[in-house]
Amino acid sequence: MTDIHAAVDAYLGENLLKSDRVLDEIARKSEAAGLVPHAVTPLQAAFLAILIKLNGSKRVLEIGCLGGYSAVAMARALPEGGQLITTEIDTRTAAIAQQNIDTSGFGDRIDLRTGPAVDVLDAEIASGGHFDFVFIDADKVNHKNYLERALKLTGSGAVIVADNIVRGGAVIDVDGQENSVKGVRAMMAYAATLDGLDMTALQTVGAKGYDGMAIFRVR
Numbered sequence: 001m002t003d004i005h006a007a008v009d010a011y012l013g014e015n016l017l018k019s020d021r022v023l024d025e026i027a028r029k030s031e032a033a034g035l036v037p038h039a040v041t042p043l044q045a046a047f048l049a050i051l052i053k054l055n056g057s058k059r060v061l062e063i064g065c066l067g068g069y070s071a072v073a074m075a076r077a078l079p080e081g082g083q084l085i086t087t088e089i090d091t092r093t094a095a096i097a098q099q100n101i102d103t104s105g106f107g108d109r110i111d112l113r114t115g116p117a118v119d120v121l122d123a124e125i126a127s128g129g130h131f132d133f134v135f136i137d138a139d140k141v142n143h144k145n146y147l148e149r150a151l152k153l154t155g156s157g158a159v160i161v162a163d164n165i166v167r168g169g170a171v172i173d174v175d176g177q178e179n180s181v182k183g184v185r186a187m188m189a190y191a192a193t194l195d196g197l198d199m200t201a202l203q204t205v206g207a208k209g210y211d212g213m214a215i216f217r218v219r
């Protein structure tokens with residue numbers, strides 16, 4: 001992260017975002033509980049919320065809950081009766097997230113499933129689950145596995161966002177040995193084989209450094 005990116009992130013947030021007691025509290029509690037600082041930024045949370053509203057999404061799937069920051073930001077963007085399912089592999093993290101969700105005021109919209117995301121998604125596929133919006137933000141090693149499953153859980157008009165596809169630029173390192181980079185590259189190679197989708201990516205800088213999001217829309 002460069003100072004200028006973090007400073008501009010703060011400036012933009014101060015001007016474009018209202019003070020957010022709910023999300024600030026989740027960020028504070030997540031940090032106090034020692035969770036890794038990998039939640040989306042406030043501006044990124046607002047970006048996801050806008051996509052959900054633009055798409056008229058009613059059912060959201062999040063892959064990778066961490067402390068519940070993005071889950072609450074997205075659930076809040078849903079209309080009355082909307083539902084969000086989120087997954088968390090780590091039981092201690094899930095307990096912290098559930099507390100954050102319960103105190104957010106949006107807990108009735110959020111269904112936190114504890115376990116490996118691939119297993120949760122396969123169960124959803126088996127039971128005919130269907131979503132309008134998917135946010136992929138778990139272990140990057142499985143990015144391709146998550147995109148494959150997200151496509152089985154969505155239909156025409158659905159939007160899928162995959163976080164952390166740039167990794168400080170490491171994604172273009174063809175010899176990169178880091179498993180998370182290999183996972184992102186596997187997802188990208190898989191995306192290159194897909195038809196019937198509108199696809200793009202945004203490089204992002206800011207408080208979390210240099211990264212990016214891929215965006216898919218099912219035609």
Ligand code: DHB
Pocket residue numbers: 038039040137138163164
């Ligand atoms: C990492 C994971 C994330 O989801 C993120 O947004 C940033 C970093 C990581 O595992 O390093």
Ligand code: MG
Pocket residue numbers: 038039040137163164
């Ligand atoms: Mg992420």
